[in-house]
Every structure is written in structure tokens, then in C-alpha cells.
Amino acid sequence: MPNIGEQHANLDQQAYTTIKEMITDRQLLPGEKIPQEKLASELGISRTPLVNALKFLEKEKLVEAKPRRGYYVRLFTPAEMISIFELREVLEGLAARRAAEKISDAQIERLKGFFTGFSAGEAITDTHLYSQQDREFHRFITDIGAMEFLSSILQAYNIISFSYQVLGADGLVRPPDETILEHRAIIDAISRRNATTAEEMMRRHFKRTTAYIKAQLAAEQAEQQRAS
Amino acid sequence: MPNIGEQHANLDQQAYTTIKEMITDRQLLPGEKIPQEKLASELGISRTPLVNALKFLEKEKLVEAKPRRGYYVRLFTPAEMISIFELREVLEGLAARRAAEKISDAQIERLKGFFTGFSAGEAITDTHLYSQQDREFHRFITDIGAMEFLSSILQAYNIISFSYQVLGADGLVRPPDETILEHRAIIDAISRRNATTAEEMMRRHFKRTTAYIKAQLAAEQAEQQRAS
DNA sequence: TAATTGAATTTTGCATGCAAAATTCATTAT
DNA sequence: ATAATGAATTTTGCATGCAAAATTCAATTA
Numbered sequence: 190m191p192n193i194g195e196q197h198a199n200l201d202q203q204a205y206t207t208i209k210e211m212i213t214d215r216q217l218l219p220g221e222k223i224p225q226e227k228l229a230s231e232l233g234i235s236r237t238p239l240v241n242a243l244k245f246l247e248k249e250k251l252v253e254a255k256p257r258r259g260y261y262v263r264l265f266t267p268a269e270m271i272s273i274f275e276l277r278e279v280l281e282g283l284a285a286r287r288a289a290e291k292i293s294d295a296q297i298e299r300l301k302g303f304f305t306g307f308s309a310g311e312a313i314t315d316t317h318l319y320s321q322q323d324r325e326f327h328r329f330i331t332d333i334g335a336m337e338f339l340s341s342i343l344q345a346y347n348i349i350s351f352s353y354q355v356l357g358a359d360g361l362v363r364p365p366d367e368t369i370l371e372h373r374a375i376i377d378a379i380s381r382r383n384a385t386t387a388e389e390m391m392r393r394h395f396k397r398t399t400a401y402i403k404a405q406l407a408a409e410q411a412e413q414q415r416a417s
Numbered sequence: 418m419p420n421i422g423e424q425h426a427n428l429d430q431q432a433y434t435t436i437k438e439m440i441t442d443r444q445l446l447p448g449e450k451i452p453q454e455k456l457a458s459e460l461g462i463s464r465t466p467l468v469n470a471l472k473f474l475e476k477e478k479l480v481e482a483k484p485r486r487g488y489y490v491r492l493f494t495p496a497e498m499i500s501i502f503e504l505r506e507v508l509e510g511l512a513a514r515r516a517a518e519k520i521s522d523a524q525i526e527r528l529k530g531f532f533t534g535f536s537a538g539e540a541i542t543d544t545h546l547y548s549q550q551d552r553e554f555h556r557f558i559t560d561i562g563a564m565e566f567l568s569s570i571l572q573a574y575n576i577i578s579f580s581y582q583v584l585g586a587d588g589l590v591r592p593p594d595e596t597i598l599e600h601r602a603i604i605d606a607i608s609r610r611n612a613t614t615a616e617e618m619m620r621r622h623f624k625r626t627t628a629y630i631k632a633q634l635a636a637e638q639a640e641q642q643r644a645s
Numbered sequence: 646t647a648a649t650t651g652a653a654t655t656t657t658g659c660a661t662g663c664a665a666a667a668t669t670c671a672t673t674a675t
Numbered sequence: 676a677t678a679a680t681g682a683a684t685t686t687t688g689c690a691t692g693c694a695a696a697a698t699t700c701a702a703t704t705a
Contacts, residue, residue: 199484200659201472225686235660240688244429244469245476248573250566256427257666257687272565279507337500338478342570345476428689453656463690468658485657485696 200238201245207232208242212251212262219264223252249346267406270355271399273346278395280343281331285375285391288334289384296333297380303329304372313366316359323361326372330379330391355402363401371397428466433473435460440479440490441579447492451480477573495634498583499627501574506623508571509559513603513619516562517612524561525608531557532600541594544587551589554600558607558619583630591629599625 208228211217229239243260246252253263265273292300303326307313331343356362371394378387436456439445457467471488474480481491493501520528531554535541559571584590599622606615 236687237659237661241469241472245472248473248476248569258668259687266565269565272567275511275564276566276570279511280504283503283507336503337494337497338504338574339500341476342504342574346566346570464657465689465691486698487657 200234201241204232204234204238204242205245208246209251217262219262221262223260223262225259265354271402274395274399274402278392278399280339281327281395282388282392284331284334284339285379286334286384286388287336288330289379289382289387292333292379292382300329300376301380303376304369307365307369313369316361316365319365320360323368323372330375355405362398368394428462429469429473432460432462432466432470436470436474437479445490447490449490451488451490453487479579493579493582499630501579502623502627502630506620506627508567509555509623510616510620512559512562512567513607514562514612514616515564516558517607517610517615520561520607520610528557528604529608531604532597535593535597541597544589544593547593548588551596551600558603583633590626596622
């Protein structure tokens with residue numbers, strides 16, 4: 190579900206998607222100035238749709254406009270990273286609640302299929318696969334539970350994908366052995382169509398992640414203090 | 418806190434604000450086509466910033482773009498109206514929780530000043546005043562509690578102001594005698610800096626409003642059914 | 646009279662032009 | 676050598692131009 194010009198392939202949308210990818214793929218780095226003329230000609234378009242795309246990305250906080258000085262790729266602050274997870278807590282909590290209310294039998298089967306590759310007692314070694322399933326899992330639930338506005342908020346603010354900026358190389362915030370139990374609890378609650386518990390479990394999942402990030406940031410700061 | 422080009426008065430922002438007001442003030446009516454050339458010259462600007470503003474409003478769902486056919490003022494569907502209140506439930510719930518954690522002594526005094534004009538036992542007759550305080554009340558709490566992203570989401574999606582489309586002439590969804598107790602419970606929880614209760618009370622407040630709207634819509638539909 | 650066709654007009658989507666602001670770079674002064 | 680000045684260049688913010696698409700409207704036909 191694209192979030193600006195729906196489907197009709199206009200150049201704004203095209204530029205928007207491309208630049209967004211360039212930022213997520215780290216082709217454009219935080220702090221870097223975005224060269225309008227250059228990028229436009231690279232994309233084979235004029236400055237007009239390029240600038241439109243940048244204006245959208247500005248609203249999503251992916252770039253920063255410095256008036257009369259151009260657009261710069263933005264770096265999220267620790268406070269913002271925490272905010273993103275606090276928002277995901279309540280928004281995905283809502284999505285989980287609604288998913289439990291709306292889910293079909295077929296979708297329950299697919300939901301139960303997540304994380305089956307990882308057996309209960311054993312330590313999880315394939316963190317790459319786990320990370321991938323993690324994202325798909327959250328997306329699956331929000332796709333089912335999200336109604337008007339919710340999905341576009343989660344997408345427009347790039348909350349889901351950009352949450353993954355605090356992550357380790359494997360693309361995970363917390364170790365899989367810790368999160369898999371929470372994921373299973375969410376799957377269980379939604380499968381039983383228990384809306385209240387589903388929301389509760391999703392929120393608990395994010396609360397723990399938020400706490401983890403806060404602790405990590407505190408540790409980092411202490412480290413920096415010590416180094417100076 | 419404006420939500421596009423921060424403060425530096427650019428024409429995009431100016432057009433954005435003006436059109437938004439024209440929609441809220443019902444100078445532009447739902448379904449109506451927005452005449453670009455005409456509006457631009459009325460605002461004394463060219464089509465460029467005007468169209469930019471429309472693109473932003475499209476993302477906020479206030480207008481709808483029909484490719485190659487122009488922009489139209491949008492009408493919210495009943496399903497969307499309900500979604501808006503469900504989102505406010507979780508978002509303002511989060512804001513209330515954070516407000517309880519962050520609020521200063523001076524702010525507590527101001528918070529306690531809300532709805533003091535309405536005495537406990539008596540029926541509320543000045544619905545206009547109540548409606549105004551209602552909005553200010555919610556805004557006060559979100560201003561205190563909102564962190565990065567939250568305020569811009571609440572604003573960008575126009576959730577607060579546009580929730581007031583289902584309203585009666587007085588600008589209220591539910592009768593004041595019903596909501597004032599809930600408002601007082603929220604004030605109380607935040608003043609006691611009880612974050613959990615504050616969130617709980619705010620959510621309960623919205624849950625009831627959502628239920629009320631759903632009931633009203635169901636009644637309206639039954640009415641229409643009967644008429645045909 | 647109502648429906649159909651097509652030419653004239655309007656409007657959209659995007660590129661380009663242009664002045665004002667910002668930046669760069671060479672020159673001069675300290 | 677570093678700092679200060681200002682001219683040349685680049686870049687931004689917005690208006691305007693233009694082709695393609697859509698709409699309007701008059702003329703024609705059924």
C-alpha cells in the first residue's frame with residue numbers, strides 16, 4: 190500500500206521511492222546534503238518532482254530542510270528512537286487487538302507458521318533468518334489489524350523500517366532467545382482471538398524493547414563519559 | 418508547532434494553512450473540486466506552492482487527488498471517523514501517560530483549572546463553552562505529554578480537529594454531563610502523577626466516545642433503511 | 646428532443662527560466 | 676601564513692511555459 194500518489198505512476202512517487210531507498214540503503218548518508226540538480230538528472234527527471242519528494246520525506250523526518258540551503262539526510266536522535274518504539278507500542282498494540290478481532294481461519298494458520306523453524310529449547314543461531322521473520326511477523330499483524338489511517342501512519346513515518354537504525358549488524362534490537370517467547374505469546378493470543386491479551390502482549394513486547402534501548406543508550410553515554 | 422516548513426514563511430506553508438482553514442471553515446465543501454488557477458490568484462501566489470499544499474493535504478486525507486482530474490475536498494466515511502477515535506484512544510492515552518510523568522507543578526495548577534466553571538451537581542447548559550474547554554483540555558495534555566513524532570502525527574492527520582465532523586451543532590460528540598466526570602478523572606490522575614491511571618482514564622474516555630459514535634451510526638443506518 | 650461527434654477551451658503534470666540568496670574562490674591586506 | 680573582502684558561481688524558491696489529457700460546448704444526426 191503506497192502512501193502518496195496511490196498507484197498512478199507519477200514522477201513525485203517515483204522520486205520519493207527512489208530517494209527513500211537510497212537513504213535506507215545508505216547510499217545517502219546522514220548529514221549529507223542532497224544535490225538536487227545532480228540527483229534529478231540521474232533519475233532522468235527535473236527538479237520539480239524531486240523537490241516534491243524531498244518535501245514528503247521532510248514530513249516523515251527522513252530529511253531535513255534548511256531554508257535556502259537545501260535538504261540534508263537526517264540522523265535520528267536517541268530520544269526520537271525511543272519515541273518511535275513508544276509509538277509502535279501503542280499503534281501495533283491497537284493493530285494486534287484489531288487483528289485478533291478480524292483474523293480469518295486461514296490467516297491464523299499462516300500466523301502460526303511464523304518462527305516454526307526455531308525449536309523451543311534450542312538457542313537460535315540463524316539471526317539473519319530470525320530478523321527477517323521478525324519484520325514479516327510485525328507486518329503480517331499490522332496488515333490484518335490496521336484500518337484506515339493506522340497503516341499510513343506506520344508507513345508514512347517510516348516507523349517500522351526505521352526503527353531498525355539502533356540495530357546490530359543482524360538487524361535485531363534484542364537477542365532472539367529473548368523475543369521469541371514474546372512473539373509466541375502474541376501468536377497464541379491472536380490465534381485464540383483474545384483481543385485484550387493480544388494488545389497486552391504486543392505492548393509488553395515493545396515495552397521491553399524500549400527499556401532495552403534506553404539501557405543501551407545509557408551504557409553508551411557512560412562509555413563516552415569514561416573515554417573523555 | 419507547525420508541521421511542514423517549521424517557521425520560515427514559505428509560500429507552501431502559507432497555502433497549506435489557508436486551504437486547511439477553508440476546509441475546516443466549510444468555505445470549501447466536501448466533494449467540491451479545488452480550482453487551482455483561481456485559488457492561486459486569490460492567494461496571490463502561483464500554482465506551484467498551491468499544488469504543493471494540496472499534496473500535503475492529500476497525505477492528511479483532507480483532499481483527494483484524482484490523477485489528471487484535480488483535487489477534491491474529501492468527506493470522511495463512518496469507518497474512518499471511528500478509526501480516528503480509535504487512534505486518538507491509543508495516542509492520547511500515551512500522551513496522558515507521558516504527561517503524568519512529565520507535568521510540572523505550575524502545569525498541574527493550570528490543568529486543575531479546566532472545567533471549574535461547571536459545578537458538580539448542576540446540569541451543564543453552556544455547551545459552547547464546554548466544547549471549547551474540551552478541545553483546549555485535550556490540546557493541553559497532548560502538548561505536555563507529546564514527544565517527538567506524536568504531536569506531528571496528531572496534527573498532520575488532523576485527528577484532533579477533524580474528529581469534530583461527527584459532531585452536533587455545539588461541537589460535541591457526547592453530552593457534557595456524561596463526559597465531565599471522565600475529564601475530571603483524567604485531571605485527577607495526571608495531577609497525582611499516576612501515569613498508568615492517566616492512560617487508563619484517557620483510553621476509557623475515548624472508548625466510550627467510540628462506542629457512542631458506533632451506536633449513532635447504527636441508528637442512522639437503521640433510519641435510512643426504514644425510510645427506503 | 647435526445648444522443649453523438651468533434652473542435653475549442655481549460656486544466657493538469659512537469660520542465661524550464663529567473664531573481665535572490667548562499668557558497669565558493671581568488672585577490673588583497675594584515 | 677592567515678584573515679578579510681568581494682566578485683563569480685551555484686543553488687534555491689517560485690513563476691511561467693508547454694504538451695498531453697480532460698472537459699466543455701456547439702453542431703450534427705437520429
